[in-house]
Amino acid sequence: MxxxxxxxxxxxxxxxxxxxxxxxxxxxxxxxxxxxxxxxxxxxxxxxxxxxxxxxxxxxxxxxxxxxxxxxxxxxxxxxxxxxxxxxxxxxxxxxxxxxxxxxxxxxxxHKPNTAVAQAYYNKIFGIKRISTETGAGQWGSALSMACNMFGIECRVFMVRVSYDQKPYRRLMMQTWGADCFPSPSEITETGRRILADNPDSPGSLGIAISEAIEDIMDKEDCRYALGSxxxxxxxxxxxxxxxxxxxxxxxxxxxxxxxxxxxxxxxxxxxxxxxxxxxxxxxxxxxxxxxxxxxxxxxxxxxxYDFGDLAMTTPLLAMYTLGHDYVPAPIHAGGLRYxxxxxxxxxxxxxxxxxxxxxxxxxxxxxxxxxxxxxxxxxxxxxxxxxxxxxxxxxxxxxxxxxxxxxxxxxxxxxxDLASYDAYLSGKLVNYSLPDEDIKRAKETVSRFPKP
Amino acid sequence: MKRFDSLMTRCPKLGNEVTFSYCRVEQRNFPCTRIISCWPSLPVAAWLRETYPPEVLKSLGEQPSGDRLSIIFQTLESLKKKPGAGEKGGGQ
Missing domain, CATH: 3.40.50.1100 (Rossmann fold)
Incomplete structure (x- = not known):
């Protein structure tokens, strides 16, 4: 055998x-x-x-x-x-x-519990009573919830609203392990309340969820934040x-x-x-x-x-993305790497x-x-x-x-x-979309108006 | 661009699928900073240039772009600037 x-x-x-x-x-x-x-x-x-x-x-x-x-x-x-x-x-x-x-x-x-357990332990011996974090799809949030429960620490997870609605099982895992899981933006923080006041249907973002988690622990001696990557x-x-x-x-x-x-x-x-x-x-x-x-x-x-900020710059290179990868120019080093x-x-x-x-x-x-x-x-x-x-x-x-x-x-x-992801793939909803010819023509016209190198 | 709203892709920030309509508003009603690289076959850059003036694009480009450490420390800085903040806290 x-x-x-x-x-x-x-x-x-x-x-x-x-x-x-x-x-x-x-x-x-x-x-x-x-x-x-x-x-x-x-x-x-x-x-x-x-x-x-x-x-x-x-x-x-x-x-x-x-x-x-x-x-x-x-x-x-x-x-x-x-x-x-x-x-x-x-x-x-x-x-x-x-x-x-x-x-x-x-x-x-x-793999996330490998660090969640260690982080919960070090927080515990430092005297921390509550850890807050953010999560997208919930892999990190669920791991930390489990680890906090193991060491008797409260855990609050701010889960991006669009994921919270789409990933009920990870939310339920967190709740089963005793954590409080809030859809972000939430009513728990000033940041969340302000965003909800502007747009009650806000789908949230990772940035908002991080801000909420940080705000939640600020100026509280026995609370800290945890990051899973x-x-x-x-x-x-x-x-x-x-x-x-x-x-x-x-x-x-x-x-x-x-x-x-x-x-x-x-x-x-x-x-x-x-x-x-x-x-x-x-x-x-x-x-x-x-x-x-x-x-x-x-x-x-x-x-x-290049990221979003480069759009405001005079470089025309980013525009090439409009036409897909075939049009990405030869590598040119930007001023600084953005990781x-x-x-x-x-x-x-x-x-x-x-x-x-x-x-x-x-x-x-x-x-x-x-x-x-x-x-x-x-x-x-x-x-x-x-x-x-x-x-x-x-x-x-x-x-x-x-x-x-x-x-x-x-x-x-x-x-x-994550079977919803497989469903999206198997049902053909995930596609490498190709632009129709008329869109390529239109994009080319737009690019032609951009500054030239 | 709304005609592309129902197209779906995997969001590298969140780890689940999102529609293009989400990417258009991810950044507090403004487009996600990764919208260009996540949708390489859509005319996103051209649309952004046509829709937003350069100063808005510049300001959006200066927002934390998904780098968690940047978001964490920028949030920390902004919270510290609030009246009454920073009087407590610190380690043990």
Whole structure:
């Protein structure tokens, strides 16, 4: 019988998190305060995060002990299995071995609890009684709700109204774990009340929900805010995924040629990848791939990622987007990179060429996800589908090159609460819309009036 | 642009599907800062230029654009400026 799962015993769970900052060939630039442009100081963060997490945020120590109380909670579902995807390999018909870390087995169904549990614990020992946060579709909100409940902390989640209405199950998960989940804009904060007064039907936005969560904890000594992505300490907590995977692969005498994760905020990708990035820094041959959506090309097109503000500038380049990707001009570096929500560590690793970013459009990711579900059974979260699309591409390349490859990727969460997304895909509502000829003609005419370089 | 309102895409900020009508008003009745990259095949940039004067576009471009840290610290700054704010708080 073929071995499908590689398991670690409870007492083999990693006892320390890995901080890649200790091994970076060049140090990361300090995070800047968006208001002052000066490096962020611990006191800037102290109003929103507990000092013990701020210390982790700033730490350059290579290894940081995982507290026993955190390990006890993580052991409810960790170590997560490393599984071999034999069935998926078969349908890809390519000389690849595919291994994946199944992070969908956590109670909340994703990798998010790895940091939620740690953050709830550090808030608890700092004396915090209530944590507020924002959430979009609810993956983070539900993970934090569960973690706060584990440590007896109150939890308030401001969930963007449009998601609140569309994702009742994640809201119910939060409520089941004892959290208060409010549709944002809400009547709880001044920000929310002001927006509702202007527009009672406001669908909300992530920006509004963040503002509400911050306002909710401001000037309250025993309340803090929590964030489930982007920050260094979040990435740190997620490295338990890669550290486990490293041990599991060692157990079976295998080492990956390619490590893949999906990168939205970057934490699940970094969580799997960083221990292997460490090997790469020390000379080991391994490709590390961050898969992101083409609609949010933070890494793949970072230097050219013009945003809304550029419309007001004299550059005509943005106008080219009106005509679709065929018309995007040759890369031209903008004055400064704008990284929209990606973990700075991941951006830095891309800049150092230790990580290769790749972008996939929504239809190819769902196509890959459906193929996966039909082969391996587990229905992936839509974000996870980006990593699977990268696996598919890597398998195709291996076939073309006639080269055997071992692929490791992070199966970051299940999609059982995201079936509406699958419905949108399967019913053809998600399309890569192409402009009719007359619209292209009209857009060309409009572009012709823009300033020329 | 309203004729595109029912088209649907996956929102990278929220993690669920939204219609184009949401993207048009996401930023407190103004378009989402990511509307251009999320809808590459629609004539969004041309529409924005035709609909909003440069100073409005500039001001919208200066809003936090989905970078959570920027939003967090800009919110913090604005709350600190309120009368009576900042008298309490800090760590333990």
């Amino acid at each position: 073929k071995e499908v799962k590689v398991l670690l015993k409870d007492d083999e769970i990693p006892r320390q998190w890995y901080n890649v900052q200790a091994d970076l060939p060049t140090p990361m630039p300090p995070p800047l305060h968006p208001g002052t442009g000066q490096p962020l100081a611990p006191e800037d963060m102290a109003r929103i995060f507990p000092m013990n997490l701020i210390e982790q945020e700033m730490s350059l120590e290579r290894w940081i002990d995982i507290p026993e109380e955190v390990l006890e909670k993580l052991l409810l579902w960790r170590p997560s299995p490393l599984s071999r995807a034999y069935n998926f390999e078969r349908i890809l018909d390519s000389p690849v071995k595919i291994y994946y870390k199944n992070e969908g087995l956590s109670p909340a169904g994703s 982007v920050l260094n300490h979040v990435v740190l907590h997620q490295t338990i995924i890669g550290l486990e995977a490293h041990r599991q692969m060692e157990k079976i005498g295998v080492y990956p040629d390619v490590v893949i994760g999906c990168a939205g905020g970057g934490s699940n990708f970094a969580g799997l990848a960083l221990p292997f990035v460490r090997d790469k820094i020390h000379g080991r041959e391994v490709s590390v791939v961050a898969a992101e959506p083409t609609s949010c090309p933070t890494l793949t097109r970072g230097p050219y990622a 929209h929500g990606m973990a700075p560590i991941v951006s830095h690793l891309v800049k150092e060429r230790l990580v290769e970013p790749r972008a996939y459009n929504q239809l190819e990711t769902f196509d890959a996800g459906v193929k996966w579900a039909r082969a391996e059974g587990f229905i992936p979260a839509p974000e996870t589908n980006h990593a699977i699309a990268a696996v598919v591409e890597e398998a195709r390349r291996a076939k073309e090159e006639g080269r055997e490859k071992t692929i490791l990727f992070n199966w970051s969460g299940h999609g059982l609460v």
